[in-house]
Amino acid sequence: MTVEAVELVVTALTAGAAAGMKDTATAAVRDGYVGLQTAVRRLLSRGDQADVSLLESPGEHRDELVTALTAAGAADDEDVLVAAQTLLAQVGQAEKYDVRIRDCQGVHVGEGNTMHLKF
Numbered sequence: 001m002t003v004e005a006v007e008l009v010v011t012a013l014t015a016g017a018a019a020g021m022k023d024t025a026t027a028a029v030r031d032g033y034v035g036l037q038t039a040v041r042r043l044l045s046r047g048d049q050a051d052v053s054l055l056e057s058p059g060e061h062r063d064e065l066v067t068a069l070t071a072a073g074a075a076d077d078e079d080v081l082v083a084a085q086t087l088l089a090q091v092g093q094a095e096k097y098d099v100r101i102r103d104c105q106g107v108h109v110g111e112g113n114t115m116h117l118k119f
Contacts, residue, residue, distance in 0.1 A: 005074065005075035005081060006066050006069045006070050006074050006075055007066065008081070008084050008085070008088070009036075009040065009069055009074050009080055009081070009084045010058060010062055010065045010066055010069065011084075011088065012036055012083075012084035012085070012087045012088045012091075013033075013036060013037070013040065013055065013058035013065065013084075014058045014059045014062065015087070015088060015091045016029065016032065016033030016036060016037075016087050016091060017033065017057070017058055017059065018059070019033070019091045026090070028090050029087070029090045029091055032083070032086055032087035032090045032091075033087055035083050035086075035087070036080070036083040036084055036087050037055055039077070039079045039080045039083045040055060040069070040074070040080055041055065042079075043069070043072045043073070043074055043077055043080055044068060044069070044072050046072060051064070051068065054068060105119075106119075
């Protein structure tokens with residue numbers, strides 16, 4: 001469980017960093033990413049040798065982050081885990097539909113919708 005929980009946090013940090021760089025990132029994704037970074041910084045700052053600069057590019061420092069977060073007890077920190085789960089959900093929703101349509105008729109976007117068109 002410990003490794004899976006820490007991997008979840010690192011994956012959320014990486015996804016949040018990637019999504020935050022896009023123009024289409026929602027305010028919720030950006031806020032969620034900042035919230036997760038804050039929680040992780042707080043957790044890492046408790047340790048003696050924690051390097052919070054790893055958070056600047058989590059994708060490049062994945063292994064180091066896993067090691068640091070495991071040592072800091074991220075798997076047992078409910079604030080960090082909830083923030084990571086929330087951010088992953090927000091990133092998934094934000095990237096699910098990025099549709100820009102102009103001057104069209106009969107466009108169907110979404111899941112489970114029914115459309116009857118008569119032209």
